[in-house]
Amino acid sequence: MTRIIDGKAIAAAVGNRVREDVAALAAAGLTPVLAVVVATDDPGATWYVRAIGAAARRLGIGCHVHDLGPAASAAAITGLLAELSSDGRVHGIICQTPLPPAVPPGLAAQQIAPIKDVDGANPQSLGMLAAGMPGAFPTATAAAVAEILDHEGAVLEGRRAVVVGRSTVVGKPTALLLLARNATVTICHSRTEDLAGVCREADSLVAAAGRPKLIGAAHVRPGALVIDVGISSVGTTGGVAGDVDTGTVTGIAAAVTPVPGGVGPVTTMQLMRHTADAARDLAG
Numbered sequence: 684m685t686r687i688i689d690g691k692a693i694a695a696a697v698g699n700r701v702r703e704d705v706a707a708l709a710a711a712g713l714t715p716v717l718a719v720v721v722a723t724d725d726p727g728a729t730w731y732v733r734a735i736g737a738a739a740r741r742l743g744i745g746c747h748v749h750d751l752g753p754a755a756s757a758a759a760i761t762g763l764l765a766e767l768s769s770d771g772r773v774h775g776i777i778c779q780t781p782l783p784p785a786v787p788p789g790l791a792a793q794q795i796a797p798i799k800d801v802d803g804a805n806p807q808s809l810g811m812l813a814a815g816m817p818g819a820f821p822t823a824t825a826a827a828v829a830e831i832l833d834h835e836g837a838v839l840e841g842r843r844a845v846v847v848g849r850s851t852v853v854g855k856p857t858a859l860l861l862l863a864r865n866a867t868v869t870i871c872h873s874r875t876e877d878l879a880g881v882c883r884e885a886d887s888l889v890a891a892a893g894r895p896k897l898i899g900a901a902h903v904r905p906g907a908l909v910i911d912v913g914i915s916s917v918g919t920t921g922g923v924a925g926d927v928d929t930g931t932v933t934g935i936a937a938a939v940t941p942v943p944g945g946v947g948p949v950t951t952m953q954l955m956r957h958t959a960d961a962a963r964d965l966a967g
């Protein structure tokens with residue numbers, strides 16, 4: 684039997700811990716504040732910003748949305764991020780993507796101070812993570828994958844983990860977190876030969892390619908834990924699909940995350956956790 688992992692339940696458990704942390708900080712006179720910088724009218728981004736605001740409200744975290752509009756200049760975005768980085772009332776900062784095409788990739792994220800970079804967007808945060816240095820946050824999505832594997836009791840130490848996708852948002856930071864848990868990690872990408880054969884070595888398989896149904900029965904070792912990060916729009920009615928063809932891996936995988944309802948809700952809660960942690964760290 685293949686278990687369908689309940690991402691919403693894991694998110695609720697993370698949320699309960701964050702709520703307790705936030706209450707303790709509030710008792711000491713500190714309310715964590717997350718600043719969300721938006722320079723897009725992308726519907727997915729709009730939906731996510733609303734979800735972040737709702738989660739923050741439920742947990743007692745302040746959430747300030749700074750909407751600069753989709754035509755914002757690079758100077759306006761970088762200027763605001765630099766200002767928020769030095770604003771003592773702000774503890775966490777995220778800059779929603781996509782950014783306007785005129786903004787050079789990576790430029791905006793570099794303005795976010797690593798101690799407030801709660802979605803691991805600054806390349807410096809990724810470098811600190813790679814170097815095993817404290818004080819940097821992984822992306823919320825990578826943290827969510829690790830949280831789900833921990834929650835499921837995945838044995839990572841000494842075992843094989845395969846991550847499909849090498850982006851700086853998901854693939855690379857996820858691989859680093861699994862490496863930090865002493866897994867033997869392989870990263871696959873669009874040029875990988877024999878993807879199915881490499882994936883079949885995995886005790887824990889993380890799919891983050893953004894290719895619906897890329898991962899099927901031929902990719903999954905019997906008893907593997909499969910984490911599906913992919914979210915692709917399908918059809919014309921707002922449906923989404925993951926990277927895993929869940930029907931074909933059922934009966935082979937030990938457990939698999941659904942899409943939606945798997946990694947997504949845990950990601951939002953990890954962002955809240957990072958914001959509370961940043962507030963505590965900044966307060967010393």
Ligand code: NAD
Nearest residue numbers: 824848849850853872873891892893912913914946947950
């Ligand atoms: P990306 O496009 O930046 O990277 C995709 C990666 O997959 C690349 O490294 C590419 O080499 C690899 N890839 C593409 N086709 C492949 C193939 N056929 N075989 C092997 N590898 C292949 O995307 P991303 O930002 O890393 O996001 C990946 C997916 O995760 C998307 O569907 C995205 O929507 C989703 N996502 C989910 C969350 C969440 O919280 N649930 C957060 C971020 C991204």
